[in-house]
Amino acid sequence: MPETTAFDPLGLDPVLLKAVYAMGYEAPTPIQREAIPAILKGRDVIGTAQTGSGKTAAFVLPILQRLMKQPTGRTRALILSPTRELAAQTETAFRSFGKGTRIRGQSVYGGVGMGPQEHALRGGVDVVIATPGRLLDHMGRRNVDFRGLQVLVLDEADRMLDMGFLPDVRRIIAALPRERQTLLFSATMEPEIEALSRSIMKDAVRISVSPPHRPPAKIRHEVYPVPQHLKTALLAELLGREDMMSVLVFVRTKRRADRVARQLNQAGFDVARIHGDRSQSQRDSALAGFRSGQHQVLVATDVAARGLDVEGITHVVNYDVPPVPTDYIHRVGRTARAEAEGEAITFVTQEDEGELRGIEKALGRTIPRVTLPDFNYNAPPPPRVHGHEGGRRPQAMRRPSDRGRRRFR
Ligand code: AMP
Secondary structure (H helix, E strand, O other), rough: OOOOOOOHHHHHHHHHHHHHHHHOOOOOOOOHHHHHHHOOOOOOOEOOOOOOHHHOOOOHHHHHHHHOOOOOOOOOEEOOOOOOHHHHHHHHHHHOOOOOOOOOEEEEOOOOOOHHHHHHHHHHOOEEEEEEHHHHHHHOOOOOOOOOOOOEEEOOHHHHHHHEEEEEHHHHOOOOOOOOOOEEEEEOOOOOHHHHHHHHHOOOOOEOOOOOOOOOOEEEEEEEOOOOHHHHHHHHHHOOOOOOOEEEEEOOOOOHHHHHHHHHHHHOOEEEOOOOOHHHEEEEHHHHOOOOOOOEEEOOOOHHHOOOOOOOOEEEEEEEOOHHHHHHHHHOOOHHHOOOEEEEEEEEHHHHHHHHHHHHHOOOOOOOOOOOOOOOOOOOOOOOOOOOOOOOOOOOOOOOOOOOOOOOO
16 A cells, blocks of 8 residues: 555644554545644634535544543543434544544443443543433433533534534533533534534634535436335336445435335345334444445435445435435435445425425536336326325336346445
8 A cells, every 4th residue: 555644744643643544544635634733723613514524533533632642531522413323433433543542432322221321421431422312311310520521522513403402502511611622513504503603612713615515526416207106116126227236215204214115125125224213223233234235225314314424325315305405415425425426316206396496506506307218107106005104015116137136245
């Protein structure tokens, strides 16, 4: 492997540089190039950056550098994450980059037992990576001592806002030492987030990378007009294509996630699903199976998929048009990460045209319409089973060909 040195000028400790290069990173991303030196100087930072920009390493590395020079045994950094998946990924980042240090991180989120988290918190783990609700539970039980806290990170603040977490976030921050470094990352800067940042940060450095309403450039966008009742059949048809190796499918509701996953399974595809009603262990195993390539398809709701970071997703399919353009950007940001290529496919019914125009406006261009020559767009709706969201396989659904079932490796 050629010797790389592109991270060297940022001011990182050699131990951390070694970890960065061991991850195979060749050059810092724009947010890393700008944020790392500022955070190392102790400045507050507001970073406008989307998932996929490399923002996690942009705050994890300087935090490690600050903490590694101090004695351990006290909680000195807190990362607030909107979802358990993002918290778990950030914990992994601390572990990977912190390999050569004694700094330990613990993720703290709901849906799993309090015991192990309590143990780590009471032991004064260096870094706590938490979702707001569960952290408040621990704080109520006096499991965590933030008196030694030096750094606070609000990650994906726009998601916190969308999910109604800002009141919880404010309660947590009110209990933290005022003398601290505060970092805030958000894909978009709504007025509520501006207001929050003004109330909790001092003289922050503002860093904005790639306009917040533009997804990575290497994504191919396509719109497939289709009647509602044929969406699953069309998806099955597409999944048979050879290049559809690792496909993330977004649906609007938990029930629809269950139904689409069931129908695709019946059609012979290997499908997992994640949504808010599934237990943590079910989500973990669905994600692990999708990551490893065992499952060709992961069906997810927006909330469950937030912060999801899976390498090698080849396609994002919007089974349902996302209600707001920023959700489209977030969803399709799951593919074509870190310079790979990807494809975003959106199913659009006649009623969705208005929402689609909003998305095209945000993208700054129209998205090409695609129709499949061999697909029967005139197949009638299946008979509805009362009280049960469309239980039968649509008539137009075909079994995948063997060619299409090649697994992602
Ligand atoms: P993030 O935006 O922090 O969720 O990072 C998105 C993905 O990009 C993760 O899989 C990181 O491991 C990867 N990544 C972050 N920084 C770099 C870099 N400098 N070079 C290559 N990949 C990176």
